[in-house]
Amino acid sequence: MQKSRWIWLPLAQVPIALFAPASYGATYLTLEQAQQAIFPGEKLSQSFINLTNQQVQEIERRSDTNVRRKQIQLWKSTNGGFFIVDEVVGKHEYITYAVGLNSDGTVKQIEIMTYRESYGYEVRNADWRAQFVGKSASAPLKLDKDIKNISGATLSCRHITDGVKRILATYEVALK
């Protein structure tokens, strides 16, 4: 019988150090690595462009997303492809990613370059911690530097999906 039941531990009894408040981040690719990953062996030439107000409006209309930056970090491949570095910001995440477009404007590949989560403000705030940790609020928060793999609470990639939609509209409006 004993074996078939749940063992229970109230949160107030959980040493707070067990909860690591550190923000999580990962760097997957540098700019050059991302370029090589998407356009292996090809030479890319930088050709940043600045969108006009009119283009911004048109891109926003077509993609139903906000254009946060007028400058497009763009590189052109020798075979007519495009390499664009873009950034999306969620409530707590900052994601830099690269999109490769074929010469016909279709998506060739998407690679995430960096991913960063930030919950810094709340975690540093003692009141915030107190409401959460209950009786053991006095226990020090441990900064866990070894966070590599996180399970739970599936993150949506909606921001990236919207970003790619915006990039495809940018292609139609400004690159085609």
Place this chain on the structure above:
Amino acid sequence: MKSRSSELRRARPLLGTIVEIGARGPGASAGIEAAFREVETIHQLMSFHEIDSDVSCLNRAPLLTPLAVDPRTYEVLTWAQRISALSEGAFDVTVGAELVAAGFLPEPANSEYPFPEANFRDLSLLPDNRVLLKRRAWIDLGGIAKGYAVDRAVMMLKQFGVVSGTVNAGGDLFVFGAAQPVHIRHPEEPGLKFPLGKILNSAVASSSGCFSAREKIHAVNDPLIDPRRNRRVNWRFSVTVIAACCIVADALTKVVRLAIRQAPRILSQFGARALIIDRRGLRIFPANENDTMSSSLETAARVVNTETRASIPHQAVTGL
């Protein structure tokens, strides 16, 4: 990029989430590429949204007519049926209709409306990767395909000679070859990560209502359906399951959430372990022989349970 111990790590947006693959060994680069391609294929086969996926074909196929599907789709359906039977329907892939009704999935094109009482028993698995539906139901593999994609990605990495690695599909993950620390997000405070300890050659999957398809409003943000009542459940806690493969871990998180009392029996059958985090505390199963969870936590749990069992309200200990 080469990080510590020259592990190669890449991430791409796939399966509606961010899929991260890490690998060490001579075949790491080619293995990662092949693994991402496999994940993409699984997405195309099992997506409810893609009109040509096996799932969409099945959802609009004529009733009582065998339909040949990809061996991978067949494998997922086989696992799903097994877990449905064991959990007496707590896990059921025919919940598509309720998810559509709740607005989490779009209505499939060219399909008649499902029979309200249809359930997993209306899905028959025939030889040669053929399946058939006895009554109209909408199949959704959202509760199991991600775990399977992780298992397949791991298989590809190994085929390419990768010695050790991780595949993490937005929280459903597998670690092989070399142990790695795994943390669980707190369901209500995602800034807090709970250290699960080091994981090796095992899968970890979590399910919680806080970061699902629908954001912002907690009351409607959880696309988990209780198939026995055809109702959505709103639970603000996270369930984590550790198992030998990710498809099982993924599916069993739903079993734990929907059938907490029967869960220990089913977890035991798969040699799986589970951890629930909610506002009030943690629940762990099984209580001992738990080599992967933080030993300090385990000791703490044992002490607390021994000392305070009498004072904890019955309901808090045994269920919800």
